[in-house]
Amino acid sequence: MTQPQPEPRNVAPGEPHDSMLSETLSYIVGLGLALLLTGVSFWVASTTSLWGPGVATGLVVLAIAQMGVHLVFFLHITSGPDNTNNVLALAFGVLIVFLVMIGTIWIMGHMNSNMGPSPEIMNLQTQRG
Amino acid sequence: MTTSEASAIGLTHGGSEDTGLGNRGPQSKSIVVPYGFWLFVLSDMVLFSALFATYASLVHATDGGPVTSQLFDRTNVAIETLALLISSFICGLAMIAAKRKEMLWTQIFLFFTGLFGFVFLLIEIKEFAGMVAIGAGPQRSAFLSAFFTLVGCHGAHVTAGLLWIGTMMAQIWAKGFQPHITRRLLCLSVFWHALDIIWVAIFTIVYLIGTLP
Numbered sequence: 001m002t003q004p005q006p007e008p009r010n011v012a013p014g015e016p017h018d019s020m021l022s023e024t025l026s027y028i029v030g031l032g033l034a035l036l037l038t039g040v041s042f043w044v045a046s047t048t049s050l051w052g053p054g055v056a057t058g059l060v061v062l063a064i065a066q067m068g069v070h071l072v073f074f075l076h077i078t079s080g081p082d083n084t085n086n087v088l089a090l091a092f093g094v095l096i097v098f099l100v101m102i103g104t105i106w107i108m109g110h111m112n113s114n115m116g117p118s119p120e121i122m123n124l125q126t127q128r129g
Numbered sequence: 130m131t132t133s134e135a136s137a138i139g140l141t142h143g144g145s146e147d148t149g150l151g152n153r154g155p156q157s158k159s160i161v162v163p164y165g166f167w168l169f170v171l172s173d174m175v176l177f178s179a180l181f182a183t184y185a186s187l188v189h190a191t192d193g194g195p196v197t198s199q200l201f202d203r204t205n206v207a208i209e210t211l212a213l214l215i216s217s218f219i220c221g222l223a224m225i226a227a228k229r230k231e232m233l234w235t236q237i238f239l240f241f242t243g244l245f246g247f248v249f250l251l252i253e254i255k256e257f258a259g260m261v262a263i264g265a266g267p268q269r270s271a272f273l274s275a276f277f278t279l280v281g282c283h284g285a286h287v288t289a290g291l292l293w294i295g296t297m298m299a300q301i302w303a304k305g306f307q308p309h310i311t312r313r314l315l316c317l318s319v320f321w322h323a324l325d326i327i328w329v330a331i332f333t334i335v336y337l338i339g340t341l342p
Contacts, residue, residue, distance in 0.1 A: 010156055010160045010164075011160070012159060012160050012162075012163030012164060012167075012315060013163055013164070013166075013167040013319050014163060014167075014224070014315050014316075014318045014319040014322065015163070015315060020225060020229070023225045024222070024225060026221075027218055027221040027222065027225075030218070030221075031214065031215075031218045034214055035214065038210055038211075038214065041332075041333060041337060042203065042207060042337070045203070045337040045338075045340065045341060046203070048342070052342075055341060056338050056341065059333050059337050059338055060333065060334070060338075062333070063329050063330055063333035063334070066329045067326050067329055067330070070217070070322060070325060070326045070329070071326070074217060074218075074221055074322040074325070075319065075322050075323075085164060086164070086167060089164075089167060089168055089171055090171065092171070093171030093172070093174055093175060096175050096178070097174055097175055097178040098178075100175065100178045100179055100182055101178050101181055101182045101185070103182075104179075104182030104183070104185070104186060105182060105185050105186065108182075108186040109186075112186075
């Protein structure tokens with residue numbers, strides 16, 4: 001009779017690794033990367049040498065990268081088999097966050113430009129006020 | 130079929146160890162509790178996404194009042210960001226110490242986690258008070274209502290986190306590193322790191338993009 005295969009162990013989010021050195025190193029690498037990305041963000045926001053209209057997009061990309069650094073190095077959310085539940089929950093959360101944000105910005109932007117008060121109404125309000 | 134066969138394939142509950150959750154039954158509490166808390170943190174991020182969406186929709190609705198570039202100071206934001214990042218880092222060190230049941234180092238690291246969080250909160254309160262003093266309070270315009278709701282909600286979370294850190298320091302001191310105490314500590318660290326993640330979005334979307342030339 002064969003031994004049953006051990007199921008992959010689950011880990012809790014935020015739980016440090018096993019060896020003290022690799023744990024500390026993970027937090028130090030995370031801190032360094034986060035500092036670097038923050039510094040680049042502030043530099044990108046204040047420099048004039050970059051193409052102006054692209055700066056905002058660049059900042060959002062840098063922010064998403066930094067969130068990834070925090071998730072991996074501080075919260076220890078990895079792609080390993082012991083982390084499947086944590087990653088799936090995160091993926092669902094990210095899906096909802098993007099739906100809410102992009103959906104709202106998209107719809108409200110269109111409502112704002114298409115459904116503003118017409119000039120006549122604006123005129124009436126001005127006269128009444 | 131016999132009773133033992135039925136229980137072996139999970140058809141009965143009487144005297145069976147099989148809970149329908151695989152060979153070993155449910156995960157231990159040290160996994161389930163932080164996982165549940167992780168789900169809470171993710172739902173908290175969904176809450177913040179709604180506040181971000183509101184802010185993005187209303188950022189130009191200033192009603193003739195002050196606009197983003199007149200109100201925000203990048204130096205302040207840089208200090209706040211640094212304070213919260215260092216706080217998050219030290220929180221990680223506290224978890225490493227707590228795992229090895231080092232009472233003194235856990236307490237020291239948790240103290241500095243809270244201290245840097247407190248520095249962050251003080252700067253934020255000072256900023257809010259300064260804005261209210263120049264007539265840019267939450268009643269001034271839709272943009273400022275959205276701003277104070279979003280950033281204030283994060284500040285409220287940090288305040289709650291500070292109270293939690295103080296509570297955990299007292300509990301570790303009084304009860305030692307019992308399993309249920311270390312579970313709470315792990316949840317606290319997840320909460321604290323998540324607050325830093327939300328702050329990354331705030332300083333980028335609200336402060337940096339708001340002060341672009």
